[in-house]
Amino acid sequence: MFHLKRVSYLKNLREETTDFLRNKRNMNKPTEGELEILQVLWANGPATVRSINELLNLSTQKEIGYTTTLKLMQLMVEKGLLQRDTSSRTHIYAAAVEEQSIKRGLLKQFVSKTFRGSAAQLVMEALGQHQASGDELAEIKALINRMENDKNKDI
Amino acid sequence: MFHLKRVSYLKNLREETTDFLRNKRNMNKPTEGELEILQVLWANGPATVRSINELLNLSTQKEIGYTTTLKLMQLMVEKGLLQRDTSSRTHIYAAAVEEQSIKRGLLKQFVSKTFRGSAAQLVMEALGQHQASGDELAEIKALINRMENDKNKDI
DNA sequence: ATTGCAGTACGAATTGTTTCGTAGACTGTT
DNA sequence: AACAGTCTACGAAACAATTCGTACTGCAAT
Structure with missing residues (x-):
């Protein structure tokens, strides 16, 4: 019993650790979808999920669902890529990372890989x-x- | 009955089509792992799976298994990214796509996205x-x- | 001929990302 | 007070990329 508890405690610790590392890594390298959202926020400032979703659907041919955008942005908050203001019912999201530094990081990786x-x-x-x-x-x-x-x- | 057949016929057609497109798309945009292998082949000319695997393991800290590299390269042949000479027991692989054109494609996408x-x-x-x-x-x-x-x- | 080594083939697990359905909460209107 | 519309939360499916275990084959040395 006690033993089991120990194990699960350690397991949780490890999961947190790897999560942390993954988050760190993703600070430098947002995924493609994440980058699209960041671009919108960098260009236009803070916005709601709906407005971002609509903007994304304007530029791309493929319709992307509202909840898809929502989920992605929620994950981005967890990762530290976005901040949000939840004081009113419709949350307002803002980029939490610097455009320059993210782009620089992406560029560096791109140059190195390609x-x-x-x-x-x-x-x-x-x-x-x-x-x-x-x-x-x-x-x-x-x-x-x-x-x-x-x-x-x-x- | 007939209707069902029609549907499944169309479905197959569509699957083939998207497969085709995916392959086409991947001609322009190899994945990260694929690109690493292409870089080696572009730089050094045709090679065996083993030698490539060893080279990759030199540069990266994380050990990558032999069969992993093998599998990846086999998939790349299917996608048309590599050719291989199977006349002797150990196959010899070579890049089947032009360095310039692949890099140009990657660059174009990168500029557009970032x-x-x-x-x-x-x-x-x-x-x-x-x-x-x-x-x-x-x-x-x-x-x-x-x-x-x-x-x-x-x- | 047997054994051991180096190779291919391939299914399947794992991991990461995207997508969406559904449930529940709040708000304004009737 | 009930309804319709809009929002968040969240689990889970779908998809893509990577990784590896295992089975099988051929070859060379004993």
Whole structure:
């Protein structure tokens, strides 16, 4: 009896631990669905489940159910990706993570997995697809110049 | 009766269709594990399951079982991601898809999901993390200059 | 010929993510 | 007070990706 209790106590401890680790990991790498929701919140600020669900259904062809979005967002709160204000009946959700840092993390992982860590490779590939306007190109070039100057100063 | 047959006929058709699409889709978007294997094959040319498995276990901390790699690679053959030579007992596997085109596809999806389609945003973010050497920066700048020239010619 | 090793094939468990049905709570309207 | 509409909570199914155990095959050394 006592023994059984011990075991289940340890088991719970371990489950909490792995949960914690998983949450930590997911802070850096939201899933695809999670990212979609974050994007909406980053772009438009705090919102209700319904409005987000409607927005998502506008952009995608596949209708996504209301409770699906709800559940996902509830899980995201648990994971620490979102915060919510439950003071009124319809909860208001907000992103709980920084856009920049999440995107940076995703980018880092992407570069490492897909371009073996070479950011330059990625940049060349991205630019090679002419997906940038003239203004954007100029901006990028300016950034590069600035970086080169910084590098020289270092020496 | 006839009606039921019709339905099941249609159902099968649809299943085949979605299978086909899924395979098609996975041609563009290998999973993480699949990508790892492709990277090895792209970098080193054709190889056996064992050698790939050993390579993967060198780079990652988590030991990955031999049959796991085997199974994954078998599935990849089915999906058309790999080819294999079964003429001798130990099969030799090779990538069946082009490195460039796969990476381009992944990049496109990544930009669209993470940077709302703005390649420039992605480039700035990547460069902002100073993950490129001086030579690489110069190369990138050269590419941009070339692109700007091309743009001007178009007008 | 037997034994042991290295290989393939394949079913099935596990894990992670998405999706949805259903139940119950609150709110405003009749 | 009852109804309709809108919301949350939550279990569980469906789906996708990974992992592995086990069975079987061929081959080489004894």
